[in-house]
Amino acid sequence: xxxxxxxxxxxxxxxxxxxxxxxxxxxxxxxxxxxxxxxxxxxxxxxxxxxxxxxxxxxxxxxxxxxxxxxxxxxxxxxxxxx
Numbered sequence: 001x002x003x004x005x006x007x008x009x010x011x012x013x014x015x016x017x018x019x020x021x022x023x024x025x026x027x028x029x030x031x032x033x034x035x036x037x038x039x040x041x042x043x044x045x046x047x048x049x050x051x052x053x054x055x056x057x058x059x060x061x062x063x064x065x066x067x068x069x070x071x072x073x074x075x076x077x078x079x080x081x082x083x
Contacts, residue, residue, distance in 0.1 A: 018043060019043055019044060023043045023044045024043070024044065024045065025041065025042070025043045026041070026042045027039060027040070027041050027042075028040045055071065056071065057069040057070070057071050058070045058071075058081060
């Protein structure tokens with residue numbers, strides 16, 4: 001972290017020391033506005049055995065304020081809730 005009054009220059013490290021050193025790395029930089037650059041760094045490759053799981057709670061459709069929320073648990077349940 002820079003001390004007060006100091007500024008870092010816009011210099012990127014030659015490598016990103018995250019994961020195995022031989023991972024493929026791609027960087028894309030986009031100037032968003034004057035002085036602001038978005039840099040996206042992708043490392044490695046996609047692995048279909050790895051995935052995210054999101055738990056979603058839907059407020060109860062009941063006038064009772066203490067009614068429990070409904071949780072989506074299967075794709076079939078999700079389709080029913082979405083209908």
